[in-house]
Amino acid sequence: MPDLDDLNHRILRVLLRDGRSTYAEIGNEVGLSVSAAKRRVDRLVRDGAIRGFTAVVEPQAMGWDIEAVVQLYTNGTVPFETMRRDLEHVTEIVEAFTVAGAADAMVRVVAGDVPHLERVISRLRGLSYVQQTDTTMLLSVLVRRPNVPQTAP
Amino acid sequence: MPDLDDLNHRILRVLLRDGRSTYAEIGNEVGLSVSAAKRRVDRLVRDGAIRGFTAVVEPQAMGWDIEAVVQLYTNGTVPFETMRRDLEHVTEIVEAFTVAGAADAMVRVVAGDVPHLERVISRLRGLSYVQQTDTTMLLSVLVRRPNVPQTAP
DNA sequence: GTTGAAATGACCCCCTA
DNA sequence: TAGGGGGTCATTTCAAC
Numbered sequence: 536m537p538d539l540d541d542l543n544h545r546i547l548r549v550l551l552r553d554g555r556s557t558y559a560e561i562g563n564e565v566g567l568s569v570s571a572a573k574r575r576v577d578r579l580v581r582d583g584a585i586r587g588f589t590a591v592v593e594p595q596a597m598g599w600d601i602e603a604v605v606q607l608y609t610n611g612t613v614p615f616e617t618m619r620r621d622l623e624h625v626t627e628i629v630e631a632f633t634v635a636g637a638a639d640a641m642v643r644v645v646a647g648d649v650p651h652l653e654r655v656i657s658r659l660r661g662l663s664y665v666q667q668t669d670t671t672m673l674l675s676v677l678v679r680r681p682n683v684p685q686t687a688p
Numbered sequence: 689m690p691d692l693d694d695l696n697h698r699i700l701r702v703l704l705r706d707g708r709s710t711y712a713e714i715g716n717e718v719g720l721s722v723s724a725a726k727r728r729v730d731r732l733v734r735d736g737a738i739r740g741f742t743a744v745v746e747p748q749a750m751g752w753d754i755e756a757v758v759q760l761y762t763n764g765t766v767p768f769e770t771m772r773r774d775l776e777h778v779t780e781i782v783e784a785f786t787v788a789g790a791a792d793a794m795v796r797v798v799a800g801d802v803p804h805l806e807r808v809i810s811r812l813r814g815l816s817y818v819q820q821t822d823t824t825m826l827l828s829v830l831v832r833r834p835n836v837p838q839t840a841p
Numbered sequence: 842g843t844t845g846a847a848a849t850g851a852c853c854c855c856c857t858a
Numbered sequence: 859t860a861g862g863g864g865g866t867c868a869t870t871t872c873a874a875c
Contacts, residue, residue: 544750550743554707557847571864573848584749589742589834590703596737597697598841602785604757604794619830626839631830632755641757641824642831647841671794677772677784678795681742682832686779688751688800710872726873 542567544687546575547584551681554588591681594645601646602673605659606638613664621662627655638669695720697840699728700737704834707741744834747798754799755826758812759791766817774815780808791822 545565549556562572579585594602609618615633622631622642630643642659646652652670660668698718702709715725732738747755762771768786775784775795783796795812799805805823813821 547743547745547750551745552742554741554743558849559847568865569847570849570866574863579749584746586744586746586832588707589705589744590700590707591739591742592700592704592834592836593737593739594836596732597700597836599836604787615828615830622831626837628831629833629835629837631832632826633828633830634757634824634826636824638824640830641826645835645837651841671787671789671791673785673787673794675768675786677768677786677793678775678781679784679835680782681745682782682798683745683747683750683752684779684782684798688804712872722873 543575543579543584546572546579547683548685550576550585550588551683551685598647599645601648601652603644603646603652604671604673605642605644605656606634606669606671607640607642607659607665608637608667608669609639609664610666611639618662618664625655625658627651696728696732696737699725699732700836701838703729703738703741704836704838751800752798754801754805756797756799756805757824757826758795758797758809759787759822759824760793760795760812760818761790761820761822762792762817763819764792771815771817778808778811780804 542565546561549561549564558569558572558576561567561576562569565572567575576585580587594600618633618640619631622628622640625644627644627646628642629645632641633639634641644652644655646655652672656668656670659665695718699714702714702717711722711725711729714720714729715722718725720728729738733740747753771786771793772784775781775793778797780797780799781795782798785794786792787794797805797808799808805825809821809823812818
């Protein structure tokens with residue numbers, strides 16, 4: 536994934552702010568014609584810089600009332616791809632990373648209620664290479680933004 | 689935030705999959721006319737179930753190459769709103785929660801490089817009520833999905 | 842439904858490797 | 859001179875009333 540020129544950064548910023556911006560709006564903001572703006576956006580999608588477009592949905596609105604972060608301690612020999620595939624199948628996982636620290640992976644889970652969360656944790660503990668889990672329940676949201684800041688690094 | 693009927697859940701699922709779905713597409717999927725679909729979507733936005741629409745951008749594409757989770761240990765007396773406001777101002781924070789566990793808050797940070805991350809951590813440690821921080825660097829993404837599962841709880 | 846706005850694709854121009 | 863952008867215009871599709 537190459538870093539991109541300033542024009543593309545500005546286009547991405549517009550689309551982070553509003554994923555349904557029209558090409559005319561994007562073009563106005565960054566100084567391009569409608570079709571040039573569309574070409575750029577199509578290209579960003581094709582190259583994978585834009586993974587897609589989505590609604591930002593309040594989890595409670597869909598009956599997801601519990602969020603937790605589960606840290607996984609593994610036997611250390613599990614192949615990355617095996618773990619990725621296993622976690623992918625757990626639909627309650629919205630994000631998962633390998634990490635540098637005490638644990639080996641960190642997983643963010645949403646669940647409908649506490650028993651549901653318990654089932655998800657059981658399932659994670661049932662993975663043969665998972666030796667231990669450490670669950671932190673999330674209480675209140677302090678900040679929630681698009682997963683990329685709107686400022687420049 | 690009320691839980692919603694099945695039709696709204698299905699609409700949300702369509703918009704999670706593609707935030708730029710047209711009202712005609714939504715209507716087809718869930719069995720509504722174009723204008724009924726629009727009414728529903730407008731209502732979901734107005735009621736806050738849909739917070740907005742955004743592009744899902746690969747952080748590296750914008751020069752954000754480092755991700756970390758920072759746990760904050762506080763003096764325990766800081767008002768929620770004070771902490772929320774302080775963290776809100778740190779643009780490198782993409783998510784922050786109060787948590788039940790050893791730490792008091794968990795913050796997800798993106799940064800351009802390691803020195804940048806270090807500056808962000810310094811800034812967090814500089815908050816008067818933050819007594820200690822514990823940083824976990826994220827290495828690889830195993831799973832990254834819209835922040836709500838597409839299945840029913 | 843009708844009417845205006847947006848998206849899309851065809852076509853040509855310019856610059857540069 | 860081929861390829862990557864960019865602009866303009868005509869057509870189709872969508873949104874809004």
